[in-house]
Amino acid sequence: MTAITLNSINKRFGPVHVLKDISLQFDKGEFVVLVGPSGCGKSTLLRMIAGLEPVSSGDMIFGDTRVNDLEPRERDIAMVFQSYALYPHMNVERNLGFSLELRKRAAAEKKDRTSHAAGILGLDKLLDRFPKALSGGQRQRVAMGRAIVRDPQIFLFDEPLSNLDAALRIEMRIEIAKLHQRLGTTMVYVTHDQVEAMTLADRIVVMNAGQVEQVGTPLDLYSNPANLFVAGFLGSPKMNFVAHDDAALNLPSSLTNPSAQTYGIRPEHIKVTAPDDTAHLVGTIDVVERLGSDTIFYINHGATKPFVVRVPGIDRTAIGEKIGCQFQPEDLHLFDQNGQAISEHKNG
């Protein structure tokens, strides 16, 4: 069953066309992540779903109801903001129960649902505290708790982990994943962090410059990016792109395609070999990053951007050494002159 349908949604701020003809469908219970660089319109789209920004044109439908003209409070949604947006003059308990207070629910029900949410998120002992006396992670939990108490039809998250440090971000990411498993509510999550997108999403919507570039499961987008933008956006380190006429490239004819303008290969799909004729690309190591679990080589092959190679474990190959790189045909991504993926080579 469809939870949210977006039909040709457009958003204009004066003369600026921020969102262009967005059409998407999110299933009930699905965890959808909107991802893209800053300014791509992902937060604006989320705010439109929340009812905080009016839709310039197009239809926004929740279930069977067109919600374009409904106020945020009439949409049965809950939202977790990047800034947490906790009410500073209310303690944690009142912050959690504020939506029920507005709906004039009985005190017993309020207490029940507040303690239930506090229990899920480990906030039991903090109920009397005010937001200023909480750490970043605790504030984030309260913000999520406030959403849980609502028991809404749809959860919206606007870059909820951006203000947390790296360790806490991982911890909260797992909490959010657990929360989704537990509640099974439709969740729409905005982030510019591809790791969050890859780990949390059932489906990812990659956006760029107000348009949807590709929609799919995380692994689908990773394995079969539709264009150069998606290919370069997902994956860390980024996919390497080599022009078809790059002098350092030595691909056998079985791997080339006359329409291909750019070849893409992910750093983790490259095998380091001797710099001889069997290598598909030869270069000199400029920089080495040894992470313990992996070693990352930045190879100078004569182009402006280095060619990045990631090999598992600790590799002792030193800076300045010449090495060769080999790719498997199925790992090679081919893009035409418009930057669109050429898919036949993988099937054929």
Added chain:
Amino acid sequence: MQKTAFPIGAVLRYFAIALYVLFALFPIYWLVKIAVTPDRLIYTEGTQIWPSNFTLDNFVSVLFLTDFLVYFKNSMIVSLGTAFFTTLVATAAGYAFSRFHFRGKTIIIALMLITQMFPLLMIIAPIYKIMAGLRLLDSLTGLIIVYTAFNVPFATFLMQGFFDGIPKDLEEAAMIDGCTRFEALRKVIFPLTLPGLAATLGFIFTAAWSELLFALMLINSDAKMTFPVGLKTFVSKFAVDWGQMMAAGTLALIPSCLFFILIQRFLVKGLTAGAVKG
């Protein structure tokens, strides 16, 4: 042995602060000193810091033999009225300027700024004519209207600063939680703006309490005089009753002081809250 540094910096700092406090409070001290000095000693002891004799006669005279209580009551009505209406209008306008984008916003802000640029003396004649036309001369209502009109621009900018300091996310969260925009304002934003409201109320109350020029021009009967105008009645054709005048001045300080004591815990926070985001 390590030599302990003499905290000369700290001493100088405290000395400077003490000097400033002395400088700021001295006129008030002098006001009170003259008020409690018996009439016969005011001129003979002149500039002596401490009078040789104390009396409360001036206060008794002011309270029971003059119209001071009438002036005081009028000033209270005008100052509280002005503070209330100005803050009401400025809160609404400040919120609108802070949160909404609308056509002509910049022009309205510019016009409000321009009103602050004219010397009062320049516009007093037109104001007098307008108030006469409205039959609001010699009326406290007229005074409240004029004071409100003149204080609204400044108060609006003050309130806008406070609203700007409150993240927009808060009212959006409240609106998602189930509030209408007005409810979000009332239940979430308003309690957070209390310091700002206190600061604005304080400023406007004090401004109205001490205003002389308009009160002098627009009020002419004893029954409607506010305190600053009433104070002039202690100056007669041939003499100035300094003792009573200073006693009246001392009494007139009380409401302002009480008002600031009441709001001071909000005030310090309020004056800085709007300045920095976060």
